[in-house]
Amino acid sequence: MRFSRALNVVDAHAEGESGKVVVGGVGKVPGQSLFEKMRYFEEHHDQLRKLLLQEPRGAMWHNANIVLPSNDPRADMGYVILESTEYPVMSGSNTMCVATVLLETGMLPMTEPVTHLTLESPAGLIRVECECADGKVRQVKLVNQPAFVYHHFADLDVDGLGRVTVDIAYGGMTFVFADAESLGFKLDVSEEAALCELGQRLKRAAVRQLDVSHPENPLIPGITNTVFTGPLHHERDEDGTELIRSRNATVVSPGRIDRSPCGTGTSARLAVLHAKGLLQPGQLFRHESLIGSRFDARIESTTTVGPYDAVVPSISGRAWITSFNQLVLDPTDPFQHGFVVGRPWEPEL
Numbered sequence: 001m002r003f004s005r006a007l008n009v010v011d012a013h014a015e016g017e018s019g020k021v022v023v024g025g026v027g028k029v030p031g032q033s034l035f036e037k038m039r040y041f042e043e044h045h046d047q048l049r050k051l052l053l054q055e056p057r058g059a060m061w062h063n064a065n066i067v068l069p070s071n072d073p074r075a076d077m078g079y080v081i082l083e084s085t086e087y088p089v090m091s092g093s094n095t096m097c098v099a100t101v102l103l104e105t106g107m108l109p110m111t112e113p114v115t116h117l118t119l120e121s122p123a124g125l126i127r128v129e130c131e132c133a134d135g136k137v138r139q140v141k142l143v144n145q146p147a148f149v150y151h152h153f154a155d156l157d158v159d160g161l162g163r164v165t166v167d168i169a170y171g172g173m174t175f176v177f178a179d180a181e182s183l184g185f186k187l188d189v190s191e192e193a194a195l196c197e198l199g200q201r202l203k204r205a206a207v208r209q210l211d212v213s214h215p216e217n218p219l220i221p222g223i224t225n226t227v228f229t230g231p232l233h234h235e236r237d238e239d240g241t242e243l244i245r246s247r248n249a250t251v252v253s254p255g256r257i258d259r260s261p262c263g264t265g266t267s268a269r270l271a272v273l274h275a276k277g278l279l280q281p282g283q284l285f286r287h288e289s290l291i292g293s294r295f296d297a298r299i300e301s302t303t304t305v306g307p308y309d310a311v312v313p314s315i316s317g318r319a320w321i322t323s324f325n326q327l328v329l330d331p332t333d334p335f336q337h338g339f340v341v342g343r344p345w346e347p348e349l
């Protein structure tokens with residue numbers, strides 16, 4: 001049997017969110033930076049994303065990452081992130097999957113109790129600190145590129161709902177933030193379908209009514225996700241550490257719940273909370289997903305991005321390898337580039 005493509009894929013998840021890690025079979029990719037390599041896939045080779053993420057090999061809730069060498073002498077490795085409808089320049093859950101796979105498969109050397117990595121994402125360099133024991137990565141802490149707020153307390157006219165006040169913020173992806181309680185949500189998993197439907201409606205309204213453009217790179221995608229935020233709870237950890245805990249439901253395109261608390265959404269939420277005076281640098285913020293998994297986050301420092309005040313977020317979470325998979329493409333397979341069926345794959349916007 002001759003195959004037209006064979007990819008070595010390590011399947012993983014971070015706090016419940018899928019992240020396939022392609023470790024072999026892609027070959028040479030043009031471009032100096034990982035951003036340029038990402039653009040190459042986007043413009044000339046999008047069939048690889050579709051092959052990995054669409055049916056019959058993928059599912060709407062899958063993400064994938066292509067591990068590639070970085071040309072930056074400071075970086076240990078690079079990666080391009082592939083999602084259902086876009087190429088985000090950064091992703092928290094995917095970065096945790098990539099770091100865990102690189103260390104647990106021996107692609108990069110693991111040092112116990114802590115391994116420091118620098119990974120080049122399309123958004124830039126990401127510093128990663130992995131707690132390791134007995135050959136296992138127990139916790140991945142990543143320091144994201146700066147997050148900032150585009151619009152505070154913006155009024156949106158939403159079809160069938162009227163006026164809703166939202167914030168729009170960037171944390172590697174761009175999010176609409178809306179208060180869950182005032183929209184009638186308890187943030188229970190039973191509300192999944194309604195959250196996805198309204199999340200898409202809010203996102204569509206925001207794209208039409210509010211301008212966003214990343215000041216350092218206008219090619220970074222605009223608003224593609226909605227975060228429904230729960231109330232803030234001021235608590236103490238089992239070991240007495242003070243923290244602020246909050247639940248969220250992140251609706252990523254094309255309209256499905258992020259199973260993890262969403263690392264880029266958490267980064268953007270830190271920027272929103274800081275701008276509102278509700279979170280200070282160094283304070284522990286524990287973000288919970290709709291399935292109850294969690295990321296611990298902090299504002300490491302403050303900075304600016306173009307005209308915006310910004311925060312440098314760190315996000316910690318855990319990832320696990322679930323399978324080793326050799327994905328092949330038979331040249332007689334009629335579905336060379338994958339396919340999609342029905343809801344929620346409606347045309348975007």
Ligand SMILES: O=C(O)C1NCC[C@@H]1O
Nearest residue numbers: 091092093262263264265
């Ligand atoms: O953790 C994150 O940032 C994300 N999880 C899937 C969609 C986003 O990239």
